Amino acid sequence: MTIIPTRHNSLLAKPKLLLWRFLIIILSLSPEASAQVISNTQRVQQRLLYIEAIQATENNDTINFQRLYQQLAGYPLRPYLEYHQLLKNFGTIDDADVGLFLRANTGSLIAERLQYLWLRHKVQLQDWPGFIKHDDETRFQSTDMQCARLLAHSGNNVIAPNLHNSVRQLWAQNGTLHEQCLILFSNALQQAIIADDDIWARYLSLFKSNTDNANTLYFYLNPKDQHLANQLLKARSSPEQASTIYSGLSLNENLLVSAYAIKKLAELSPPQAMLLLPETKLTKQAYEKSAYYIAWQITLESPGDAYQWLKTIDTEFQHPALTEFKITLALTNNHWQEISSLIEQLPHTLQMSPRWQYWSIRAQEKSSPSESARWQKHYQALAQQRNYYGFLAAARSKTPPQFNDQSQPLTPQITHTNGIFQQNASLRRAIELYHFGATKLARREWQHGIASLNPSQQRMVAVAAHHNQLHHQSVQTIIQAQLWDHLNLRFPTAYRYFVKVASESTQIHPSWLFAIIRQESQFDPGHRSSVGEIGLMQLQIKHGQSHERSKTLLDPRINIQLGARYFKQLLDRFNNNYSLACAAYEAGPDIIESWVEKNRQITDLDQWIESIPYQQVRHYVQNTLVFNAIYRYLLGQPSMILADHQRFPASESSDFLTSSPYLSLPGKRRPQE
Template sequence: MKKQSFMIRYSRSLVVSVLTTALCMAAPVKAAETSADTRAEQRELFLKAEYAAKRGRLSEYRLLLNRLKEYPLAPYLELERLQQVGYLANEDRVLSFLDRYEGTPLDWQLRRQWLTYLAGQGEEQRFIRDFRHPGTLTHRCQLIEAERNRGLADQAFIKKVDTIWKHGFSVPTACNAILAEWAELGGRTPEKIWERIGLAADGGNPTLIPYLTGLLPQGIQYLGELYHKVRYSPAVLNSDKPWRGVDRQKEAEIAAYGLKKLIWREENIGLNAYEKLSTRLPFSAQQRQDIAEEFAVALSLKGHAEARVWHQRVPPSALDERTLQWRLATYLSDGDFAALKRVIESLPPAIASGSQWRYWLARASEETGDELTANELYQKLAEERHYYGFLAAAHIGQPVNLEQQPINVSLMEVEEVRRHPSAERAYEFIQLERFVDARREWNHLLTELDGQQHKAAALLASQWEWHDQAIWTLAQIGYFDAVNIRFPMAYGSLLTQASNKVGIEPAWAMAITRRESAFRADAYSGAGARGLMQILPSTAKRLKNDNISFKQLHQPKVNVELGTYYLSQLKDRFADNHLLATASYNAGYYKVLDWLPDEPTRADEWIEQVPYYETRDYLKAVLSYQQIYYLLHNNQGNLFEAIESMMIQPSYD
């Protein structure tokens, strides 16, 4: 792991506590320093032993293993060998290993292979004995089959197979036998088939629907066929032909599903279809509510004139974050602050107390002339460390409050966590730059710690400069006030130099990196983005006019130079507007062009109307992080003053 210089600021009280405890523990320091060379040598021997085990050089492997008995990763050498010879002849060794490391990452890597072997050998009794939940779906089916062969009663068998059946994807072939017997026993009812059709259509594999339709009684197979048609072409709802009236409740279920798709594709056809079907089909109250929520959101996003009508059809008890967000966006688009104020005041206290709604109640109160209420709300919000708090502080000219608190743990508590076997193994994997293995061990470690130990673990990860795990560990227990650990100056020199080179604010680049990867150099996304600043290979190729390998994108220097250069380009294209450049970094330049308003709009209002929820959250996070890093770099002032007074223009040509 390449080390980067960074600085963490602690309060004076914590420094005194740390120094006092350190004096008491001064004696072992020399031994720890002496062991550093030994550890380095052990890492080299570990790699050699691992290679020898994989190549079957047993005498070399055993010799090296004997020299590594006290090394934290020695169990992984034993695992490597057992994965190669884990047959019945070595059962005692396998079971001893599984017992010793049960529940750890070492356990599953061997157990999965061992269970597969036992199933292949027909060793049902051993399989049942050694299976641990949840296992793979294949193993779960093999377990049920083994239990059935050994006397599992019919009803218990049916209940267990129900859980295998109840999802929207294909099942492994290992499940075929139990599913066939389950069907013979009457477990596969039309209602269960219908339920799985719905799961396949809504988020599952829709290609399953024709197969499942064939399992339905012939008289209602038209329903499965209709579900399949609606899945791909919801406009079929506007036709009179599909509705036979054989099972009107199921027809209503299909229609409700299709209407929620149709409104996004062709809103006017969707509105017309609902008017026709609402009197023809017996929609339940829940179905009508779900349709109203989807119509309200879709029509708001499309700027449709009927958006507010549909928002009124959603009862207050059904309001969720998504629906509320687009109700807010609709009122902001209309400039109707009086209606917005009434909506917020009618929200349940648990929702209305959220920072977003307190801020917009302040804005709505101000816009409608209630200055007293507005100022009270702004004052309270300005004391908090988040996007809306920083906006409120800028609005009333009050200094930003970081609300930072140091982690109150002793060196002894940190040392206790460091000596945990999973922590020791994680650290060694970090040194070997095997970060996936390190994270597996760390995640297991966290399952064995309490809240105070979690804090010690976060501090330990920070000391290791393993920043993404320090951040994640604190987030797991909801401890957000350790600002200097959650916002480290990681890769500070690299980010500062690259930012200065292209003329952008270093705190901005730092905030983008914090949001994109939490300073995880080996990060990658499902979309293919890589490294610290999550650069897509296609973006890298365009910026460099050459192909860039994944390996290069994971190199901090290459990645940061590309990311900062790209930010500078986006900022230039938007006439130095870093807010729009930030949105473009997440959603793409041309998407943001599509989102520009028809007339000048205040920045805080425009952000709430960004169509992509991911980009809305991204903007709020990056702006907040930039402010935090700005202050941690010993700068003064509130960057949100620029946001508070900014107008987003219809064009930036």
Template sequence: MSIDAKGFALLLSLVLSSTLPAAATSAERPDAEYAVAQREKLQSARMAIAQGDRASLARIRGELAGYPLLPYLDYWELSKKLSRLPYGEIDSFLEQYRDTAIGDWMRVKVLRELGSRQRFRAYLKYYDAGTIRRTSLRCYYADALARHGDKTEAYRLVEDLWLVGHSQAEECDPLFARWIRDGGLTDELAWRRHMLALEAGNLDLADYIAGKMSGEQASLAALARSVHRDPGQLLNHQRFLRSSPHYRKIVLHGLGRLARRSAEDALTAWRHYDAGYLFEENEREALLREIALQFARQDNLDGLRVLVQQSENFSDERTIEWLARQALRELDWAQVEFWINRLPESARNHERWLYWRARVLEEQYGDARQQEAAYLYRRAAQERSYYGFLAADTLGQNYSFVDRPAPINAKAVEEMSARPAMQRARELQAIGELYHARREWNYATRGMDHQQLLTAGKVASSWGWYHKSIRSVLAADYLDDLELRFPLAFADIVTDASRRMGQQTALDPYLIYAVARQESHFSHDAKSGAGALGLMQLLPSTARATARRAGVQLRRNWDLLSPSTNIALGSFYLSTLLNRFDNNRILAAAAYNAGPTRVAQWLKETRQQLPYDVWIETIPYHETRKYVQNVLAYSVIYAYRSGTNLPLLRENEATTRL
């Protein structure tokens, strides 16, 4: 997130007020006051750059000697004059800040400027293939190479840029036009992109590419588009059984389209084409997975069973798990056992299916196979997870937390935190330049080994940058340091919210922690693709409605990035869901993710016939199913982190049929 000068002052005051201790010691106070003064000087320097006040800039620059963000003054100053292309200053900057985030960002800015002005000889000088990923800049490079370098290499690069199913950046248009004029576009390359466009559902692009074909290739492309629009044509099998790889491609694409209309018709047609074509094994598996998925979406369970049972080598794990869950929903334990046994061995030995294998044995055979069921429960209970906790509860044993702090020494943490890139990331975070802060951090941690990532995670945790701490230990694949993975973030705010909201409902701090951990990894500036904001990922519309009921002031959406505001509103909304669903955290968590209306509908469909574990396992949305399981498990872990023993389920949750 980048902010203007006016927004900066407001956010700076918010940041400082929320990050400084309530009662700093005399030793801490001067350091805090010095940091505030330096940040204010940086803002003044930035305004001097904007106003072209060189004298003030020079004076302030001298006062900022040693300040971590001093390089950003050079960055902002050069960015302002970049349109004049001061090559000497550019070269000096790129040399001085080689292998830094701002060095790479400046290179990108320079390339954009040069490309847009067609300064292609200079472009070749500044382009770095190892760091540039943007398609527009890659197109500029290939164009520059074609004009002033190795045209053969340039056109090899063009083919990679060409073969995509979407329209490329407009910066690529001149390059493609030159390549086509020079005869680079063959009918085969046109055909391949045409089919990629169809697979992506981009008919306009497919029509455009077809206009560049000729002869038989153009006729085949027209047939492919016709089948895309009306895949029912494939039921006329004789028309499409031709000894041609192009026809095979059309058939595969059309069958996938047909499956979306009628999986049953697609399966019928597939049997004819599978006998007549030599399909690759990966093509066969991909199409059968698509037909299976569409059977599921069309609620045609019988058709899906037929597909799986008649396809000898079909072993798609996702499909078989779906069938097992459908059998669970019907409480058909024999069918549950049948489908679990069809899963690959690795899946059967995951704690999820260890638990359900044990449940099947209990339901099917009772005491006769109790020892075998107990053995499976014990294996599952070794895991720190939702299923592990379920299994432990069934056995009446303690949970397995496996809490092992990462091997990190204090000196390594001190050295890591002192790295210039780390200091820049921290200071950018402090002044509200969150976008640049994340980029500095990502740049600083790229290429780190396992131990360095753990140390970086410890640094982030000490700074209160919890989402970076969590992601660092995940990237290091060290999952047993529960302090780093499950930080007690914003503890005072969470505790206060639970005290106020929990008076009417079963809301406790562990549930708040669990929801925030699941929603955002404690990233207070998180924003989802749907527009949800902040720690507990509230949609602005939901937040405004909640604010009115909670008596919380919410002037603008930006306020949701404040941890205190976000947690207050998120906790209040969560408490209303608990109230609506009789203090059942299973239902409240599901409603927080999928909405209370959907949860009410799911309850109506199941008619309170299902045990809680079956209901959770058969939640229609994969995301919501995983969400509920994580929130319940995380609540247990957060209670443990707080020195409290909390069962996975409360009595009302474990005994209520859903």
């Protein structure tokens, strides 16, 4: 865990005066608290002393450290100095040292972190009485802590009967096994607490992601299951034999193996999986899941074949997810008259969701176009909602979308906000950590701080963050408060000048750029995704590019300009169709182009979006369209979720498949359902 920045020169070179102004505004403008407020000079001096204290710690200068530590009384980050000292001397401190720190910092993020590390230390020492003394069952629920807790309560490695169910529940969880879990499970296996079926289930679960981890359980399998495991290993290591092996295993009496094998067969040969599925002995639930997966694999090549095959599935199988998938396939293939009856098969709560209300009306519209007055009335009712389908209904009924905006003036309530910060040490620490560039830790402190506030207080803090250009924190705080109708805080127009310049150079309306930024990063300029995308518009660094290039792309001006340029190239490639360009921005243009090519029978854009087989891409497009409509509203522009130029009749489908060079900056990953 990063405790403090270690590059002291960089800390001194670029002080973040904006964040200092944040603290001054919050703490200095309240006459009631003037006696408690420190001066600008005092805060700067404290920060310099803090840096000196860090250097003294790293230089093992105990005397100087103690002097500086005393001088920093009242400074928000002072506990981090003591924490850093405790970590540095972790091998020599005792329960009394830790207990003193925990009591002095009760309820803080840093105390929770030290307590967790101390518990792990007790596990390493196998000091189980000490572990129990410092444990907090309500706070530490990670798998490794649960395993350690069960070990601590198991004398002489013998698991008491009253703990057996807890061990079995942990066994059923997926994920990486920590050392204490390996010890616990080894004891459980030796004491026959885990049944053969449960051993096999975990083996199979591990096998799906990591063969080596699965093999640690191989010798605990019974001989029959070992034979099945050998078959699975052979299929994985011999691709040329995989289809044959999976075909045989899909009919195995072991239902877990059967379900796994039919899924793998669907990936290799969907037609073969279609033929074998009825011959399996799968449970109803497993059968439905397998049918869904097979149909999804077929859909990637031929949605029409997938729909016709699903219609042959026994009508007793009525799982809502499978029925919903049938509806989307019916939409994809223009089977409008069948959609209404399929929607009626859904549970009532799903039927009344905006999604299926909209498509029920659309099906009526397509099936009975002469009854326009009836379906227009239903559209208008649905159009009262502020969501994707409500906005679509507004577009269909040619009525203005309803934003239900309850935004309040973004005027800081200085007196009240001052009191919140005075009483909330986590928020004060967050401000200081932002100043020093310890962004990740600052965010954790911020989230920890706002969690204890009520919605009214959270809104005041969000407004303060907004005024000081901490837009990501403002958005996160208003989401935490669940104040969904406060649109001016949920959808900031930050970096407006950079967006304006990028908009003018690419001829893309600012609302689209704001919408993409809001969807991609929630206005966090330093955001880095797990797949390497960085910055406001989540641009991806190509393999081998330098660290300096990465830092350049974190610059909001450059990130927005390059992101807008890439989006413009996608618009050119997809004939200025913003919805297709959004889908390509998320999934990559090739996969979207291929999907459009295979679905030329689709006549309307809302129909095409609904038929996207990749859930994350579908939600991305829907979110971005909604965000764009909201930003147009906030910018004082007419809002319509699907403009006329975005529709694409089948006769024009080839127009947006033009090929043109494009900048492969985001290079989005292939999505997974």
